[in-house]
Amino acid sequence: MADIEGPVLIDPWDKDGLALDRLDPLPALPFRYPDGWMRPIELRILYTLARRSAGPVLEVGSWIGRSSSAIAAGLRDGVCDPKPVYDIIDFGPCSAAEWQQRFGQKLNIEMGGGHVAAAVLHPGGSMAVLIDNMRRNDLLGHVTSIIRGDVLETPLGRRYGMIFCDAVHGEVEAKRTMPAIAALAAERALFVFDDVTTEAFADTICSYLKPVRRFLLSGKDTYGKLLVVEHHAPAAPAKPAGSAPRPVPSLETARQRRAAAGAIWRDTFAAHGIERSVILASTFRSGSTYVSSLLAANGLPGLSHERFADAWRHIVDPPGEAFGAFLNTALSDAHGGCFATKLMWPHLARLAEATGHGRDEAADLGALFRPARWIQVCRADKVAQAVSFWRAKMTGRWQVYATEAEPEPEYDFLAIRNALHEIELGDRLWDDFFARAGIEPLRVTYEALVADLPGGLSELLSALGLPAEVPAERVGLRRQRDSYSKALQERFLGDFYRV
Numbered sequence: 001m002a003d004i005e006g007p008v009l010i011d012p013w014d015k016d017g018l019a020l021d022r023l024d025p026l027p028a029l030p031f032r033y034p035d036g037w038m039r040p041i042e043l044r045i046l047y048t049l050a051r052r053s054a055g056p057v058l059e060v061g062s063w064i065g066r067s068s069s070a071i072a073a074g075l076r077d078g079v080c081d082p083k084p085v086y087d088i089i090d091f092g093p094c095s096a097a098e099w100q101q102r103f104g105q106k107l108n109i110e111m112g113g114g115h116v117a118a119a120v121l122h123p124g125g126s127m128a129v130l131i132d133n134m135r136r137n138d139l140l141g142h143v144t145s146i147i148r149g150d151v152l153e154t155p156l157g158r159r160y161g162m163i164f165c166d167a168v169h170g171e172v173e174a175k176r177t178m179p180a181i182a183a184l185a186a187e188r189a190l191f192v193f194d195d196v197t198t199e200a201f202a203d204t205i206c207s208y209l210k211p212v213r214r215f216l217l218s219g220k221d222t223y224g225k226l227l228v229v230e231h232h233a234p235a236a237p238a239k240p241a242g243s244a245p246r247p248v249p250s251l252e253t254a255r256q257r258r259a260a261a262g263a264i265w266r267d268t269f270a271a272h273g274i275e276r277s278v279i280l281a282s283t284f285r286s287g288s289t290y291v292s293s294l295l296a297a298n299g300l301p302g303l304s305h306e307r308f309a310d311a312w313r314h315i316v317d318p319p320g321e322a323f324g325a326f327l328n329t330a331l332s333d334a335h336g337g338c339f340a341t342k343l344m345w346p347h348l349a350r351l352a353e354a355t356g357h358g359r360d361e362a363a364d365l366g367a368l369f370r371p372a373r374w375i376q377v378c379r380a381d382k383v384a385q386a387v388s389f390w391r392a393k394m395t396g397r398w399q400v401y402a403t404e405a406e407p408e409p410e411y412d413f414l415a416i417r418n419a420l421h422e423i424e425l426g427d428r429l430w431d432d433f434f435a436r437a438g439i440e441p442l443r444v445t446y447e448a449l450v451a452d453l454p455g456g457l458s459e460l461l462s463a464l465g466l467p468a469e470v471p472a473e474r475v476g477l478r479r480q481r482d483s484y485s486k487a488l489q490e491r492f493l494g495d496f497y498r499v
Helices: 040-052 066-077 096-103 111-121 125-136 171-183 199-206 251-271 288-297 321-330 345-354 359-367 382-395 413-437 446-451 453-463 483-496
Strands: 057-060 086-090 145-148 160-165 185-194 211-218 224-232 276-282 338-344 372-378 442-445
Touching (some): 040 160, 040 224, 086 125, 171 185, 171 199, 199 211, 276 288, 288 446, 345 359, 345 413, 359 413, 372 413
Parallel strands (some): 160 185, 372 442
């Protein structure tokens, strides 16, 4: 156990930075502090700061656990209950070949008195040595996770109150690593960086942060090594208005809204002479634009237009003149008594709110379009769809007719995962709507249609009552999927194994 007295936690900061005389004494460990390059005073700083941290704590670059032992002991001896989360990320090289590939240099057998090579060549590599060292010192139980990999490629779902980083050793590494490290910080976080050699380099690191105060540990030769920064990040953005359900309206309010919207709907449909509807129901990037373009080429135009995308503008005020004008615009180019539209799930959900229809009124909502034929377009490969959806949102390119290359936005695991969840939920909600409304749509799977375009298209056209003998199969759209899309999919699926 720690050889310190009591739980009193004295503030180690003074007007000049960290007051070294206020640091907690470094506790003895059952085995010993592992080999490494950190001096005892640096270990005392890590121990003292970890002992005061409410976490979560992240360490980037643990090697075989010298710094990790000080941090874990500090968390053990702190007063927080339950103990803070403590995550560790390290490359964990396990062979001379991996060392050379990772760092661009041969493994030097003499480096660190032979301890470096011994750790790398140990069965399981340096990560196995780290785990063994933490276990022998009874500290492994204070570590939440140990991840072998690059922090830039590791999906982390937390923001950290303390981050120790031994992975920024120059301008190049700072430019590569600091934006990602800064993004992991909680609103008020404490950073500790190892191997910061000058005040100028400390300035470089702090340029990526929002420093409140900082301290650079210097020796007699003014050689700095450990940089401590108190960071005040912008507060996490407020949840958007659509991130939580709005209050359920009273039964009477919903009834009045349905009555008013229904009257406007019937009058506007009658004014445009609409006798039937064809609705393509889908989620984003499912292949719906391709399917609607094929149907337009074969005599059914209009399905490429998302006419109810602005329904959200009408969910607050009761249906009236503005809603009538919106509906009139949506119906303005109906052909031959047939209204055709594409309807994405969020658009249907907002339309339901605008017209006073909840889940229990799905049949009444569907009846507004009757008589109607519904086509549901889905994509079997949800990960490919999610990557396409995220990429389109990032670049603003939803359909492409020209031949220029697609932009390649920087990979974002969490954003792609959110896109995947949105797509899967949208498909599930469409199925729920159809079941509750008693609608049996024509179901089109994008991959199956592409695999047998003549047969699949003829079958779809026949079901819609359109000429199907010699269907037009060429449309002006260019497929946006490319090698970068495939690389994103592979990386995303690989990351899921480490979540």
